[in-house]
Amino acid sequence: MENKKELILNKEWCKGCWICVEFCPKQVLDMKDGKCQIVNLEDCIYCQLCEIRCPDNAIYIKTVGGNDHD
Amino acid sequence: MENKKELILNKEWCKGCWICVEFCPKQVLDMKDGKCQIVNLEDCIYCQLCEIRCPDNAIYIKTVGGNDHD
Amino acid sequence: MDASQLIQKYYRLDKLPHIWCPGCGHGILLNSLVRAIDNLGLNKDEVVVVSGIGCSSRAPGYLDFNTLHTTHGRALAFATGIKHANPNLHVIVIMGDGDSFAIGGNHLIHACRRNIDITAIVFNNNIYGMTGGQYSPTTPYGDLAATAPYGNPDSPFDICQLAKGAGATYIARGTAYHARELDKLIERGIKNKGFSLIEGLSMCPTYYGRKNRKGSAVDMLKFFKDNCIDKRLVDNNPQLGEGKILIGELYKSTRPEYTESYKAIIDKLKE
Amino acid sequence: MDASQLIQKYYRLDKLPHIWCPGCGHGILLNSLVRAIDNLGLNKDEVVVVSGIGCSSRAPGYLDFNTLHTTHGRALAFATGIKHANPNLHVIVIMGDGDSFAIGGNHLIHACRRNIDITAIVFNNNIYGMTGGQYSPTTPYGDLAATAPYGNPDSPFDICQLAKGAGATYIARGTAYHARELDKLIERGIKNKGFSLIEGLSMCPTYYGRKNRKGSAVDMLKFFKDNCIDKRLVDNNPQLGEGKILIGELYKSTRPEYTESYKAIIDKLKE
């Protein structure tokens, strides 16, 4: 089974700091009402740059399926 | 008036540590009853090596007379 | 392990979101530590994370290890007791710049000197965050702070230089921007058998940023991006380093580790 | 001025002889300080000599200046208050290796960092003399001490390196054997507009010497003679330095001095 990547946004934890929005190379994200939101999922290249710099674990890539022994 | 140098030993302060005795280049000093004593004044060259390393200000060179404005 | 698994495995989920302000760099650094620990495959039960007092020092509370939130400045002294008592534990200490180098400076230099096998990570945001933005021993000369309304008359430490002078055997600097690289630096710090100091440049948009017109958290991250350079690049081309902050592994050496030296005594007495 | 005049002028004669043991190096170092002050022609009323607690810290009591014998390890913090309150005073701090670098280590590195115009002289005898010979942060690895009956498992600081890492702007090392040279080092330390650290290698025949079979005070002085070398010689010929202790002026630099930076703030506010 192939790995599928999923972009997860946890609005509960998001504090709206803009970091992911600004550092996303593909303008996938935007800010609305003080929370991040995904506006362009199709452009996402799953580079994890949002994940790596989100201070709040509020946005990240989840790998669905795939090798369990990872 | 010419400066005259004098070797002063203050037995009250001497603690008998041997330092001056051992480091005197001219064997001017010796130890007796736990105190330094001057045994060879004539050999003294007033080099101040005893003075400079005596931890107790117990032996030193005094300059008698000479230029008051020193 | 992907991020969602890491969060599940290493965070105390019911404590999140953490108390840090929006854009606080501490959360980014904390994630680096988690990834480093995961990469090393440490047993969670054998990891102890110790901190002092400060915004940064709230970090251990979010992590599912043995965690200890001590008094201001004293984390390394507590950690020394833990490590010496049970050298099998992996002891990691998180401190702020004030916690580690203001009130805690003495414990830091002595931990360096002893070369005790502890990994210290300093979340350096150049300010006392928790108490509202007073200058710290890493606040640059002339900068503004709540207790430096006319510009800081106090010069900062280069804490990596100081740790080197004190005898740490692994010293590295990373930033919240260079988070991936920081993972590796922390990883190597933990692996070093001896005292490791990792300075993580963090950002406090709320106080340091605002008072010094450094812009938003984003701007502060960009500052790291533009003003830091890896030491290896500079080693090859010193010109590149001019006016820049060196990051990467700055110093590494080998000396007897404290708990091993002590073990040798015990072993010898047993003979 | 000859020695008899120096003694008359600078010592509190009724307090002599001092309490130090026969052959204790501290008395030799203290004389160096007196000669340095005399050479500089400082006004006795403007000289403040501060110390902590220890054999070395008894030194100020013998000197006819403004003298302050504080708590263990805190001399530099008291001194900082004095200097900042009245920058016209020449503030000189005498500390033991334990006083300055064990319990007092934090105040020391912060005084270095601030580059406050204080001259600190460490009477380093590699041991806690006053309390009876426990190991200090300068006791060599493996040496014996009252609390290291099986050899010291703790590595020592190079205190000059540490002071450098912390930012002192003048750093020198002398010994009780090289007393004349020490005069000059202290003199230059006092002249430096900033924080100066002078490490004076002293000897404690009573504890360190006896426990480690280093022989008498005389033997310990001879050790300094045979094992120390002036940095300038080594600079020209690095081979000479192998296995030797460097003495002389080790480091010098220029940075803003704390009380001057503060004065600039006051002056600016007056405008």
Add this chain to the structure above:
Amino acid sequence: MTNGQNYILAQGNEACVEGALAAGMKFFAGYPITPSTEIAELSAQRLPQLGGKFIQMEDEIASMAAIIGASLAGVKAMTATSGPGFSLMQENIGFAAMAEVPCVIVNVQRGGPSTGLPTSPSQGDVMQAKWGSHGDYPAIALTPNSVQESYELTIKAFNLAEKYRTPVVLLMDETVGHMREKLILREEREIEIINRKKPRVKPEEYIPYKADEDLVPPMASFGEGYRYHVTGLAHDETGFPTNNHKIAGQLTERLVRKVKLNIDDFSYYEEYRLEDAETVIVAYGGVSRSAMLAIDRMREQGRKVGMFRPITIWPVLEKELKALSGRAKEIYVAEMNLGQYYLEVDRIAGKRCPVKKINKVTGELITPDEIIDAIDGGK
């Protein structure tokens, strides 16, 4: 901050700084800690404006040391902290007491023990203010219950420190430190300022620790030509260490006595509706404000309740508390701790009337209702 009038809206912490400046503070060394930090921050701002000096030290131990140093150099000096920092200062507070160096320490109390409740009020350091350092030493501590009084008592704290050459503690609580009220800034001529006694003899004749009749020795500053020695060791009148046990003992006794002996000079307290009171509430600091309202309410019900408010909290107001026990039927000591000042009230007043406690350590101010309930419950 001023608005052209001679009064402003200010926090207790701010009032403390203004009081210090009015008293002549020229030096502040400190280390930030909630809920005292505003004192450091305002000092950092105000002092250099007046040619004074602020310094942020590396910790509280160093802060305490620095103000002692500054005071020896001749300037009036203060530090401010809260519980954890106050604990760290204790060794050097003892030094200041022993070496007789005037200085002021502000402790804005927060919830303890340990890190406790950093932003919440407490009165948990009352006993520590007297017993926090090792050995017997004199302790003076004043405790304000309003912004205005924070100002006035800071001035008094400096005056007492200077007059008796001893560290003086201003024991605030977070309630008072952080509340904002009207603060009247006094004119210079309205304020009584006391400066340390200076030697009236030539340097050769100066015996630095020879006390006058008031048991306080005159004090020269470093740099003024009186070259003397200061130590925390037991010392004789000349200031040098002594191995003479008798002299050592006399020194400790004098230090403690010089404060106790003169207690009438600074026995500050307030009586509230006490004239005919049968039930007396002893309360101080923030809690006294609750007590007043509680009393008003109980008086409305015709009950004879009043308050005795110690302002000088150390040394204990022995005379006044004893007198109180003669006229009260019962005494309640209401405090934001588990019963600290209570112990002294019980000791002194308990021989003649029952003394009970009203305590709260939740980090909240005791409410008037809680006081009323406690008294009613005690019925």
Add this chain to the structure above:
Amino acid sequence: MTNGQNYILAQGNEACVEGALAAGMKFFAGYPITPSTEIAELSAQRLPQLGGKFIQMEDEIASMAAIIGASLAGVKAMTATSGPGFSLMQENIGFAAMAEVPCVIVNVQRGGPSTGLPTSPSQGDVMQAKWGSHGDYPAIALTPNSVQESYELTIKAFNLAEKYRTPVVLLMDETVGHMREKLILREEREIEIINRKKPRVKPEEYIPYKADEDLVPPMASFGEGYRYHVTGLAHDETGFPTNNHKIAGQLTERLVRKVKLNIDDFSYYEEYRLEDAETVIVAYGGVSRSAMLAIDRMREQGRKVGMFRPITIWPVLEKELKALSGRAKEIYVAEMNLGQYYLEVDRIAGKRCPVKKINKVTGELITPDEIIDAIDGGK
């Protein structure tokens, strides 16, 4: 040091180390200070022989921190110091109390305040042993009057620390610390050893600060699989910081109560010729030895004098002192300080009989004659 027999000639300080080892001490962190240094030195020698650890820390703050760390890692830990170091340890002593970490702190008291009289005996830190740290916290302190008792009480100190999860202070004085007497080293089977309660539940079910009926929560060691959080902030049963005032208040109250509630479990004291005594001398530590001789001499004159010696000095022996006041005509509290324990005796016993002080702060042990004179003078 042993000579083949089961008793040796030893100093109080040495006895303390032997007692600690007998109790299971496996860790000592300290910083040398007169007159406690022998405790560190002997620990440095003995611990590694038994697979334990000694460490000389950079100061007393770090020493106190290190023993807390070691205790959390599961070993029994101790430090030793004297006044100045005890002052420095206070912040972390409060932490140990708040985080409920068992450990033993020995304070061999010397003359204070400040550096004072480093080699002379004193009992000047009695109040500090209760009130030295900020906030309300539980204090247990035991005070021996002989070498043998130094040994026994060190064992008890460890047992109480473990049982109640709290720091316990062994309050020695230089007299006892440095005197040499016979020391009987007990066989292992003669010694009662108490170890901290361990969780009896699986890690998932462990609620680290949920107290049992005795108000003490079971304690897991770091590294045993119970990953929990320890903080000096006010916390709830799970160990995490709370902003809930009620819970915070309950925590402080429980901490203090768990010790007070169980005081009968460790109310140690000695009565000497007290049966028919009309004059009672309350004395402890070194001074109690003088008191006993004074009593013998006065008894020879037919006078009804006896001694009550608190061994548990904190919490105060309220019940026993109250009972005492019912049968004594007068009580004298003899101490090498200016009247510290006196305050509590006066509070508790002073309601029923006069309580007077006999004090000495010269750095010398009070002599039997001085006690007799004081009592006669008080006539």
Add this chain to the structure above:
Amino acid sequence: MFEKLEMRLSGSGGQGIVLASIIFADAALQGGLNVVQTQSFGPEARGGASKSEVIISKDNIKYPMVTKPDVLLALTQKSYEKYVSDLGKDAILVVDEGVEVNGVAPAKVYQLPIIKTAHERIGKSIVTNIVSIGALYNIIAKDLIDLASMKKAIANRVPPAFVDLNIQAFEEGIKLTV
């Protein structure tokens, strides 16, 4: 006749609730009234308080805390829920329009677009607090404190460059309730 006014202002940290209460207290003080202003903080000092209280009184103020607020300002749902139960029947509740007032409420409730006004009419959400006090002033304090005192208090407590903006925000706040 006016004797005493007890106000509680609440919201989330960073909404400037404390400053708002200070301005109120300052204005009342300048008007010759007695005032006490208090606040409660989060962990250590960081974050800033989310509850602040002002008591304004003819008499000396003894107990400095609000027991029965005459008015509660709640800018967030959380703060509304936390504090609404302390309100008596006669009290006044002022909430942002975003707050859902679910039954529990006193007689008088003002649901006002405070945050929106700051954001949209002034263009700076940082002035939310000042808009709030405009509204509060008009609802409850205009008979106690004169307008000039309020404006002066604002001017004294905000950075010089932003005085006009804040005065404007204040006036917008007033307008919300006319």
Add this chain to the structure above:
Amino acid sequence: MFEKLEMRLSGSGGQGIVLASIIFADAALQGGLNVVQTQSFGPEARGGASKSEVIISKDNIKYPMVTKPDVLLALTQKSYEKYVSDLGKDAILVVDEGVEVNGVAPAKVYQLPIIKTAHERIGKSIVTNIVSIGALYNIIAKDLIDLASMKKAIANRVPPAFVDLNIQAFEEGIKLTV
């Protein structure tokens, strides 16, 4: 019959006075007697004590300090002068021959070449203390403590390599008084 013996040993720091008193106490303890040994120190611990006391008693010892010494050992002029006045008429004074006993003295005075014996007969002035206890033992304690206990106590308290030397010194001390 023997009830109690109070001894005070004095000299200058470094003369091993404390060790001497410990050996005495240890030997008495091994002999089944009660003992207390104390000493007084100079500033902080440094230097070592110059006064040390031993009480040996059949009974339990309460007050641990010597009040009326039965015997005073003074190896230096200074210590003689400092402590001689505490001696009762029946007490015994043992001094080094270098000490000038100027009138003030109890009935029994022994002026012995202790330092010289250590120096000349043993060749190590470090054993002065052990020579002293030999003398003291013979003068005052031989009925209380058996010789073997004394020797065992010495052997237990000196470095292994120096046991023989010290036993010899002890015996020389005894000889001084026979």
